[in-house]
Amino acid sequence: MSKLDSSAERPESEQRAADYWASRMSSFERILARLEDAGLPTEPLTVEALSRVDQMHMGGAASTDELIKFASITATDLVLDAGCGIGGTSRWVAAKTGASVIGLDLTPEAVETAIALNTAMGLNDRVQIHHGSITAMPFGDSTFDVVLIQHCAMQVEAKTDLATECRRVLRPGGRLVFHDWFLGADQPVLYPVPWAAGEETSFLEPLEEMEARLSSSGFTVEEFIDQKESGLQWLAQARASAKKKATDDRGPNGSPRDGSSISDTMVPNIRDDHLLLGFLIASAG
Numbered sequence: 001m002s003k004l005d006s007s008a009e010r011p012e013s014e015q016r017a018a019d020y021w022a023s024r025m026s027s028f029e030r031i032l033a034r035l036e037d038a039g040l041p042t043e044p045l046t047v048e049a050l051s052r053v054d055q056m057h058m059g060g061a062a063s064t065d066e067l068i069k070f071a072s073i074t075a076t077d078l079v080l081d082a083g084c085g086i087g088g089t090s091r092w093v094a095a096k097t098g099a100s101v102i103g104l105d106l107t108p109e110a111v112e113t114a115i116a117l118n119t120a121m122g123l124n125d126r127v128q129i130h131h132g133s134i135t136a137m138p139f140g141d142s143t144f145d146v147v148l149i150q151h152c153a154m155q156v157e158a159k160t161d162l163a164t165e166c167r168r169v170l171r172p173g174g175r176l177v178f179h180d181w182f183l184g185a186d187q188p189v190l191y192p193v194p195w196a197a198g199e200e201t202s203f204l205e206p207l208e209e210m211e212a213r214l215s216s217s218g219f220t221v222e223e224f225i226d227q228k229e230s231g232l233q234w235l236a237q238a239r240a241s242a243k244k245k246a247t248d249d250r251g252p253n254g255s256p257r258d259g260s261s262i263s264d265t266m267v268p269n270i271r272d273d274h275l276l277l278g279f280l281i282a283s284a285g
């Protein structure tokens with residue numbers, strides 16, 4: 001049970017999302033054990049070793065490198081990692097660019113693990129983690145140079161609040177980059193997906209609707225970079241390496257234990273255009 005206040009009044013859909021993730025977040029001790037099992041170093045802990053378990057999205061750390069590139073992050077930037085999970089993106093961005101990063105997540109258990117990892121790595125001066133929702137952020141206006149959203153928007157019901165809050169906390173000229181899921185051209189989506197057993201914790205919408213929300217919230221939408229092919233390649237690699245470790249029943253961090261059923265739905269979801277995956281880049285006017 002988390003020591004953070006999870007009982008703060010929240011929209012029901014956000015409480016369901018936090019409940020969904022609570023049991024799927026690895027504790028600090030569990031992460032160390034997983035690294036040790038994989039023969040990876042834990043003293044000192046490095047972002048490279050941790051990336052095997054703390055990048056809770058398609059493409060792993062390579063996708064976070066793409067976010068860095070699309071957001072043109074430099075060492076002087078203050079970056080928000082919205083929906084940061086256990087802080088994998090936040091730590092990677094800080095380590096690879098020298099930027100200061102603030103992570104924000106709804107799930108208390110994720111926040112606690114993220115803080116424990118940052119503390120163990122001596123990163124607390126450059127990577128801070130806050131508990132809260134992307135739809136009502138605990139930050140002042142024009143605080144950030146960059147907002148990153150990696151595999152989080154698909155689970156947020158109040159998407160207009162998401163867009164207006166991102167615009168509010170970004171300085172004029174700041175950059176917003178999503179790496180996220182949208183509804184594809186061909187329905188229905190097959191469940192389960194890594195973020196939901198069904199539609200009760202999944203709030204997908206077509207890309208065009210998010211683009212329209214961003215435009216009416218004061219953003220200029222610049223580009224969408226489709227990740228269908230790279231997503232399918234990544235799933236094929238993940239499936240091949242899971243087969244090799246057939247005796248190990250643990251899925252990727254944050255995925256339900258039954259990794260094969262996720263792969264069974266996600267391959268057709270992407271291949272047959274039930275889901276659209278990509279990078280969406282916008283700038284704050």
Ligand SMILES: C[S@@+](CC[C@H](N)C(=O)[O-])C[C@H]1O[C@@H](n2cnc3c(N)ncnc32)[C@H](O)[C@@H]1O
Binds near residue numbers: 055084134
């Ligand atoms: C698939 S994980 C991705 C974590 C991280 N972005 C990464 O890529 O490693 C989704 C995360 O979004 C968080 N989340 C869902 N709804 C949120 C909201 N309204 N505000 C903040 N975080 C949210 C969940 O708690 C979970 O940690």
